[in-house]
Amino acid sequence: MIPYNFTFLSHPKICSGLKALEHIPFELESLNARKPLVITSNRWDKKGLSKTLIKALYDSNIIIGALFTNAPFYPSVTIINELSQLYRDRGCDSIIALGCGGVAYIAKAVNMVVSLKTDILQCADITITSPLKPMIIVPTADCQGGEMAAIAYYERFEKQSDFLYPDVIVIDSRITRHANSQEVANSALTALAHAIEACGIDAPNPINDAYAHTALQFIYQYLQRTIKRPSYKDGSVAIVNAAACADTAFSNAPQGIVHVLAQVIALDTNLQAGMVMGILLRYYLADKLHTKGGIRPELLLALAGIDTYAKTPEKERQKTAYEYLIQCIDTTREFVPATLKGLNIPRYKLKEYARLAATKNKQYKESAYMELLEKAWEGK
Amino acid sequence: MNALQYPEIKPKKKFIKRIYIAVMLWVVGRAIQAAAKVDKEVKEEFAKLKDNFLLKMWIWPNGPSMYVGKTKDGKVKYLGWKDKGYKPTLTMTIKSVEAAMLLFTFQEATAIATTRNRLVVDGDLPDACALVRILNIVEVYLLPKIIARLAVKRYPKWSQMNPLRKHFGRILVYVRAFTF
Missing domain, CATH: 3.40.50.1970 (Rossmann fold)
Known part of the structure; x- marks a missing residue:
């Protein structure tokens, strides 16, 4: 269609x-x-x-x-x-x-x-x-x-x-090329979250998908090398290009659950939104993989290229795309903890964040926000 | 906030680079005029252009520039760098001195500079394409192979330009460009 x-x-x-x-x-x-x-x-x-x-x-x-x-x-x-x-x-x-x-x-x-x-x-x-x-x-x-x-x-x-x-x-x-590794990691995670959420909506937008896929491709190709050496010219340009593409995709899609929660937490704690997005994204993707719609298999095409996409059986494409995305997030492990607990966010604050997020974006229920926050806090 | 802490800044000029580009434009202009007499292919390309063809190639916003046009008797002539009220039929604008430096130090071929959005063309597109082909031939004549390969899209093969034609043409282009 x-x-x-x-x-x-x-x-x-x-x-x-x-x-x-x-x-x-x-x-x-x-x-x-x-x-x-x-x-x-x-x-x-x-x-x-x-x-x-x-x-x-x-x-x-x-x-x-x-x-x-x-x-x-x-x-x-x-x-x-x-x-x-x-x-x-x-x-x-x-x-x-x-x-x-x-x-x-x-x-x-x-x-x-x-x-x-x-x-x-x-x-x-x-x-x-x-x-x-x-x-x-x-x-x-x-x-x-x-x-x-x-x-x-x-x-x-x-x-x-x-x-x-x-x-x-x-x-x-x-x-x-003047940013440090921590900042590059934050940029990449923000772009990753925006791109994934922009192309994960129910009503697909082919042009928006093209932008989001470009961002994903740049991040997957260059993140590892750029984090190791942030002054790497091509890598830093690619990461910023990914951020530009992801921002465009983000502007043309409704705000997702990861973005809204990360903004609320960042505003309250003064933490970098990218760091929070990186943590939340891991659990959001795991959740999404087990839902009816799942992760869009086209993400595998964007991340791994046509050869891997064609080689992977149709039923396994979602899981492989998920593994590639987690691999991307894991690249930033040195700078971003795996759970919200690791960011020293107290558990009692989660309810407040879920409530604020639900007020800000009514697309999701407070319980949905809370569920994701709890998983991200405990690391389950 | 003390506004005096943040004064107005007037960016300076790049004199040396502009002088280099002016010299290069002069050499290329004269070489086009010479190649139009020496090389059959260049001659044919110019013959296909309109009788009132006049090219202005310049660096935005303050020059330098180069004018090359066809005279009434159909000859190709380098008309200098000054605007004497010419009405160019084709204007090729290079967006900045740095873009011109990339082009004239042969770090970027004309085709690559176009794809990287460093050139603005005002005029007929077929004329512009013909001119790029002419420039490629002129660069092959002017430059040694090792540099010309960087400056042109495809260096001509043996069958397209044999060494005899190339070296003999090169001598004639140099003699005509720098003498009369």
Whole structure:
């Protein structure tokens, strides 16, 4: 049956590979922008990434309105308002986010404030109906999920809109190779969870599946080597590409149980969402394998390639795909514990997390959230 | 927040790289003019192009650039690097100085640069394809095999360009390009 009932939107242009940073001036010009506000964190500035970015803008007509190098980890209202003021004072017309996590979330929130000409707290109630100011993301390999998706996180809010996609994603090994193994593991696990949940829905979306499968393929091929040596150029670019594809797939599918629970736990404990997703994903997959629908056998095709897929008998494809996925998760064993207990999360908190998750996403019952949390806590 | 801590930054220029590219454009422009007289294949490719054919190859956004066109009597001529009010029928824009460096230091072939989105073509696509074929032949003449293999999509086989034609043509292209 042809699954013809679907919608799909992927707005960003992805420029990836050798000298990808040098595409920025041309892309900005084609977006009718010439004065970007560059936002990055102190850590990346100290590692010389902002200098690399400035050098990539040499010999262009671009003027950097301001290079803000102190973006914090948490996208608070104060920093968003201050940066919005800086954007207006300097007469900027676009935003470049150099980094992932907090940097990208702040950049998206600032873009909403300056484009909608309102206060950040009021943005939560406004429906975005027109494109925002041009925005370019130059991701590092410490993705936390959602930076390249049609979603914005700020303070305790979460906003979804098709206009929240960045316009251009620039993936260059000069930028991606500076993260450490722990961050690469978190990025990969987040992308893995988003990709699996995006293609595990009841109503399949063939184009979304293509994105999710690409992400899975990149992770399976490059995760092991990149965790061992995070400065490995091709590997770090592949992991960030996987994150970009997974974010697009995630934007076009309903939020899954693993994502919702991980977000709730990460918000409460300040742990990396990727780490929590990695733990939950293991038990979610084990559960899913024993349900009626099971794991989609096409995942095996994406992970292992056509030869292994063709060699594996039809009945065993689900189980083999499951084994491949667990192998992927096991690669990060050194950095991510196998249970929630290992993260020092107290058992009495699980009920609260299940309740919060059920309030946030009513697609699943509180009991379903609780069941998964208990399995992940005990490691059963 | 002290806004003065985060000043406006005006990126600098890459003078040396631009000079290198300008020289390379001049050499390639002159070599195209010479090859159009020396090589039968290049001559045929130009004969198929429109009478008012004029190529502008330039580096976005501030140059350098190169103009090559057909004159009224059908000859191919390098018209220099200055825009004298020409109306190009085919514009090939290289997106950045770094992209041009990859191309002109022969780290990337023209076909690969196109697939990597480093070139923008404004004009007829058949003309652009013909020009890429001409550039490939010119590069084969200008460069030794070890470098030319990196610069072209497929280095011509013995049957396509025999050594006699290649070496004799190379001498003529060099003499014509650098003398008259």
